[in-house]
Amino acid sequence: MNNKIRITKQFDFETGHALYGYDGKCKNVHGHSYKLSVTVIGIPINDTSNVKYGMVIDFGDLKKIVASEIVDKFDHATVFNKNTPHIELANELEKRGHNVILVDYQPTSEMMLVDFAKKIKNRLPNNIKLHSLKLQETGSSHAEWYANDQS
Numbered sequence: 714m715n716n717k718i719r720i721t722k723q724f725d726f727e728t729g730h731a732l733y734g735y736d737g738k739c740k741n742v743h744g745h746s747y748k749l750s751v752t753v754i755g756i757p758i759n760d761t762s763n764v765k766y767g768m769v770i771d772f773g774d775l776k777k778i779v780a781s782e783i784v785d786k787f788d789h790a791t792v793f794n795k796n797t798p799h800i801e802l803a804n805e806l807e808k809r810g811h812n813v814i815l816v817d818y819q820p821t822s823e824m825m826l827v828d829f830a831k832k833i834k835n836r837l838p839n840n841i842k843l844h845s846l847k848l849q850e851t852g853s854s855h856a857e858w859y860a861n862d863q864s
């Protein structure tokens with residue numbers, strides 16, 4: 714029987730951002746201890762001679778993908794929307810040796826998830842699908858991306 718199983722790994726990273734044009738305190742540069750949960754779905758490997766026997770994907774291999782695409786880049790970096798005047802601040806910080814990420818979206822939890830989903834999907838083997846992502850920004854706020862919600 715082909716039992717589809719979802720597996721989840723959680724990642725942590727510390728990232729700064731600012732919401733340009735926002736009407737609240739998050740228009741200021743500030744940071745979060747983000748928690749990202751990545752859930753993939755697939756059929757556990759059924760070949761007893763495969764070193765990954767019984768696994769959908771080795772948690773370690775999932776970690777390598779998410780670390781290289783997201784955690785290693787976003788941890789201790791500050792994210793700015795490059796289509797706003799924050800580009801000047803970003804350029805100045807970069808000039809002074811700070812770790813800056815320029816994106817072409819407002820760096821809310823929602824839009825970061827859209828970016829992360831695309832990056833992770835591009836790296837997964839064909840037989841494994843991205844099921845969902847959860848990005849926890851504060852103790853009381855998180856956003857979720859579900860493959861089934863996308864049209």
Ligand SMILES: Nc1nc2c(c(=O)[nH]1)N=C([C@H](O)[C@H](O)COP(=O)(O)OP(=O)(O)OP(=O)(O)O)CN2
Pocket residue numbers: 732739820821822823850851853854
């Ligand atoms: N839909 C969204 N709303 C807000 C986002 C976001 O990404 N998506 N982001 C922010 C700020 O960046 C920041 O995260 C503040 O969030 P908030 O939950 O309001 O944080 P507080 O600590 O002020 O909330 P408490 O109610 O005190 O827990 C704003 N909105």
Ligand SMILES: [Zn+2]
Pocket residue numbers: 730739743744745850
């Ligand atoms: Zn914030």
